[in-house]
Amino acid sequence: METVLRTPESAFEDLKDYPFKANYMQLEQMRMHYLDEGKENQKVIFLFHGQPSWSYLYRHMIPPLADAGYRVIAPDLIGFGKSDKPMDPKDHTFTNHVNWVSQFVRQLGIKHASAFMQDWGGMIGLRVLANNPDWLDHLIVANTALAEVKGLAKFIFPKVMKWMAKSSGKPSVEKFAHKQNFGNWAGYFSRSEKLEIGKIMQVLTTKSLKPEEMQAYDAPFPDDRFYAAPRTMPQIIATDLDEVNEAWEKLRQWEKPVLTLFSDKDPFLAGKGYDEKFRKNFKGAKDQPHITITNASHFLQEDQASALVKNITKWVN
Secondary structure (H helix, E strand, O other): OOOEEOOOHHHHOOOOOOOOOOEEEEEOOEEEEEEEEOOOOOEEEEEEOOOOOOHHHHOOOHHHHHHOOEEEEEEOOOOOOOOOEEOOHHHOOHHHHHHHHHHHHHHHOOOOEEEEEEOHHHHHHHHHHHHOOOOEEEEEEEOOOOOOOOOOHHHHHHHHHHHHHHHOOOOOHHHHHHOOOHHHHHHHHHHOOOOOHHHHHHHOOOOOOOHHHHHHHHOOOOOHHHOHHHHHHHHHOOOOHHHHHHHHHHHOOOOOOEEEOOEOOOOOOOOOOHHHHHHHHOHHHOOOOOOOEOOOOOOHHHHOHHHHHHHHHHHHO
């Protein structure tokens, strides 16, 4: 990697509701940030974020989970939050992100944990799980997907996704807010000169974010040099299809308990059968108390943190 950036610590000073101690792990030439709260507790739960958020997304879930007896580990994906940020979009491949999270999990050496995966946190985390089946004993998936594409669809799917992004033109936040679909999402991140992450997060929540909360979502990206990860991720959704298919073959053999907690107002995934796919393909999802989280958009951690904690702790316990 030619250049890896690190957001200055000054960007993260006095963040609202984020008093947590920073922890870092060295991955290759880079530093990965993670939160590790409640270290004295025996039970462990991982919280994985997606694009364009970071561990700040879990600030309202971490304290009650720790109080409930969990050691809570919430990493920032490479390119996001307080983690280092490769500048070259070519570094942000699906495989690289899976490898980085795999290294993180293996270096921690924790097994038989639980994990909550949302958005890219699921797309990446599920592939990590497929290759590390002893890592988790409980899996919670929420507002995420892992495409399984075979036959002619393997040829068509990437072209359709690319066409949707290209045909959107140059969407603004306002255009995306008016029509919340993948094309406008991918187009916004690909072609907007300035990424207004806080405003995007507000569009995809049902509650009103305070100005300082929106600023916290902007904090990891001081200028456009830091944008490579959030710009690139919508473009790589339809990549690594063979590897994803292989992951699904392994995941179907994984028999430990799985719970789906999808939300009712997610513009990308609600009502489109993605939660049902997990229920059908995971043996451990049978007869589990799957729930639809109401009055929650894509980033349900912002909208219904208390409901998520309640359902997670009740189910795992």
